[in-house]
Amino acid sequence: MRDEISELKKIRKNIASIITTNYDRFVEEIFEFQPLIGNDILLSNPYGSVYKIHGCVTNPLKIIITKEDYDKFDSKYELIRAQLLSIFIHNPIVFMGYGIGDENIKSLLKTIFTYVDPNSDDANKIRDNFLLVEHEKESSSHDICEHDIDLEGFSTIRINKIKTDDFKEVYSAISDLTLPISAMDIRKVQNVVKEIYAGGSIKVNITEDLDSLNNNDKIIAIGSAKTIQYQYQTSAEMMGNYFNIIDESNSQILTLINKYTIQKTQYFPVFAFSIIYSNINNIKTFKERQREKVQSAINLISESCKVKHNTIDGILSDTSVTESNKNNAVLWSTFNGGLSLEEVEGYLRGFPDKSDAPYRRILCAYDIKKYGT
Structure with missing residues (x-):
């Protein structure tokens, strides 16, 4: 189960949004997406959102669970249904956790093909965008087959x-899909545009050196694609996003490493x-430098920090x-195997300022202990 969840996290970079009828918070916690309930769906950014169309445990009053609730939903939330239909029609959709006879699936398909002729080219494009992943116990098959769904008196739809x-x-x-632009990048751009549209501060800089701009600036570049290049994530930001990159197995973003100038002191x-x-240039040199940097930091740690604790809580208390020496003690215990790497990971994920030197030192020690060979 843990391996399956680990693989599930990796698809986050290629997923625009999620629509679920579940009430629990598992999906938004795994994907770190914004949950949307009820009328919030109408005002949503379709990228990086979880559409909880039947409600959520965090807001019991909006949960749709009884027959009366479902009838009310069908009659009252036409605009929400229209928005969801737009998502289904214009995007590839993977259905998971539903059986072929599920009424949610049938209702959705029936509504779509009320507006689209089932025998048209548009209908074929929509069908090609649909994939239903159905659970079959003890089956290891991954073959895609066509299946006809009878929509009771309406039509037979093949998906x-x-x-x-x-x-x-x-x-x-x-996860292994290589997209020209990842869903994660689109989410970032949409958030920036939304901030500007909402009246965020806008200033004009005329520059010939994009690298001189602050990475937090919102930039519109005008010019030839041959002369304008901008790396949207610095090496420092990559360190701050270390665990997200690993969770998503995001090889695309790691290609930027070959464009960085990583100093010996860094x-x-x-x-x-x-x-x-696997195509990082000069990887052997980088690994040697990392080991040397961490070892140098370990050598500078005072004896008072070399405490024998097997938990971070023990060190902090x-x-x-x-x-001022707590993080040095955590570093020493991490490097010398006194702490579980799972606990160190949790500590690093929750680190308040990932630009701080203590975070970087502990992270590099963790990286060596966990992945070093």
């Missing part, structure tokens, strides 16, 4: 279907990155270690 018990391979296939974790993206 693509996989029946399997191995969802991990399905997730891997989605902390940079390359071991995990080199597993995801140890009054013999000063506040």
